[in-house]
Amino acid sequence: MSSPTTESIEFRNARVVDGSGGDAYTATVLVDDGRIRRIADDPAGADREIDLEGSTLAPGFIDMHAHSELRLFEKPEAAEKITQGVTTEVLGQDGVSVAPVPAALKAEWANRIQSLDGTIGRGWPWTTVHGFLDELRDATPAVNCAFYAPHGNLRSLQAGFEDRPLKGDELESLQEELAAALEEGAFGLSKGMIYPPSSYGRDPELEALAATLGEFDSFMISHVWNETDYVVESIERYLDICHRGGCDAHVSHLKVGGQDNWGASEDVLSLFDDAEARGQHVSFDQYPYTAGSTMLTALLPPWARQNDSNAILERLRDESAREQIATDIADPGDWENLARAAGTWDNILITRTESGQHQGETIAEIAAERDLEPVDAMCDLLVEEDLDVTMADFIMSERDIERFLADPRGTFCSDGIFGGKPHPRAIGTFPRILERYVRERDTLSLEHMVYKAAGRPADLLGLSDRGYVKEGYVADLVAFDPDAVVERPTYDEPNRLTEDFEYVLVGGEIAVEDGNPTGERNGSVLRSTEEWDGGTRPSRSRRAF
Known part of the structure; x- marks a missing residue:
């Protein structure tokens, strides 16, 4: 730790929930030099005394x-x-x-x-x-x-x-x-x-x-x-x-x-x-x-995420690759298809982008604004933001x-x-x-x-x-x-x-x-x-x- 405490602290009338799963109990807890030094029924005194008045004291x-x-x-x-x-x-x-x-x-x-x-x-x-x-x-x-x-x-x-x-x-x-x-x-x-x-x-x-x-x-x-x-x-x-x-x-x-x-x-x-x-x-x-949350790239099929960032961006710009991405997302498969699990593009919420644009909007909303299919809206967003996009997916x-x-x-x-x-x-x-x-x-x-x-x-x-x-x-x-x-x-x-x-x-x-x-x-x-x-x-x- 950065430095030991400079004053002792005594918590009185604490309802101690000690982290073991056992029943709570009432006690006085003394902290000094960064550690718990005493747990007892009666107070011992300290530089600072805090009456918790029955509030819970638990491990962090x-x-x-x-x-x-x-x-x-x-x-x-x-x-x-x-x-x-x-x-x-x-x-x-x-x-x-x-x-x-x-x-x-x-x-x-x-x-x-x-x-x-x-x-x-x-x-x-x-x-x-x-x-x-x-x-x-x-x-x-x-x-x-x-x-x-x-x-x-x-x-x-x-x-x-x-x-x-x-x-x-x-x-x-x-x-x-x-x-x-x-x-x-x-x-x-x-x-x-x-x-x-x-x-x-x-x-x-x-x-x-x-x-x-x-x-x-x-x-x-x-x-x-x-x-x-x-x-x-x-x-x-x-x-x-x-x-x-x-x-x-x-x-x-x-x-x-x-x-x-x-x-x-x-x-x-x-x-x-x-x-x-x-x-x-x-x-x-x-x-x-x-809802879960992760990078928007997690919606892409595994093949579309391979290699370095430049390779991923090149695929996302390619029309035939986009068509295959849309097909793979629409069809059942043995990969982690989070877009399909969400059920609808209304359940994919953009939480952060590099530019700050579209935060708090769903992919469905972005697609409607741009008059695009949702997969195209997603791919465009990833390209515009240099892949730096996160989402919440309600699944x-x-x-x-x-x-x-x-x-x-x-x-x-x-x-x-x-x-x-x-x-x-x-x-x-x-x-x-x-x-x-x-x-x-x-x-x-x-x-x-x-x-x-x-x-x-x-x-x-x-x-x-x-x-x-x-x-x-x-x-x-x-x-x-x-x-x-x-x-x-x-x-x-x-x-x-x-x-x-x-x-x-x-x-x-x-x-x-x-x-x-x-x-x-x-x-x-x-x-x-x-x-x-x-x-x-x-x-x-x-x-x-």
Whole structure:
């Protein structure tokens, strides 16, 4: 952490929800020198005494899937996260991120991921995971940060953006690069099986990487091949790869997309049950919205996304290629057809463009304005904006969302993509869970919610002194009235900050007070080798509720 707290703080009359899933209890909690020093019935006194008057005191929330790698350089105060109770973000998601990168491909990588992760307004001074984490540390973010090694970045060190199997020596080198990334601080391997070049990975390659992860007692994190028509088959394939390779499996932003597939959450959870029965550890993260959000290029068939950005743009300008794109989107296929899953182009909402034009409009509206077919409007927009366009796609059902929320194997994430008029999940995820699914719908109890938001993700990451309200633990804490927290961002006004967290502490320093950021930037850049003490991780036992 940046600096230890300069004053001790004692929270009195706190309703402690400690992150374990156990019942809440009333206590006084003393914080000093960045850690929780005392939990007792009676006060001991401190430099500052705060009477919570029965409000909940919980461990800070962990956003298990975030895209703030470069945004934290521009906005290190991280107001969107700390005001919703998030004290730790996990970066390096979906197999495509900022490190490691071949020196010759820095510009291409910067161009490819700017829609997801933003920019820093200058060339990247790093090529390795270690170098990126050092730069992020020097930016002094307000939140703690962990990082996954992205499969696509690692693969580009061997094959650039080529779609081909890796040769034997290349595969061995890829495993060595993964080991190096883990030793430099990455907590696991992320892959994104719809995002090039991660999508070019064949099963034997992924199984070999799973074996390397197993050697480190680490785990794989995956945006699976298909979250719509073949979601069950895709997750089964992924679990089998991890099982054969010998590592634990974590599913990114778990969902069931497309109305024809709604209800398949039961089959997905049955797969998890079967995997656990054979001794496999399974986990997932999830955001609580019926719309997803990603780059608009994800609507293109896989062949249209191949190679570098210039090749993609050339295809989008070609009339015959456009005709084939329209045909592929209209017809059922075995690829992740998000446009078809949305059902109508009215369900594809543009959230950000490089120029700022058309933000908050649907593809159907843009097509009508231009008197074009929707596919042509989409292709034109991508060309005009140099591919730098993000969207929200409305494809999910509330029932599946609630079924996953109730499952104790899960954790929570924002999957937040910023800029323009972003999906409100970037700013509203944790307040929405508290308001809608804990208080209004009773989908899960407050204790269960805090376990999934803090204790379980800390255990998955191997953070041995975070995620719980326990003596000796780092004082990442949130204080709030669970009856008062309200989700404020909407699709029309997505940038409205939450104002209902009374206090948020990061490393013992008050980052939010009375709902307002204080300007403190006391986050730590967490590194796996330090947290695991050379590779040792805590056991990850599933709690029953």
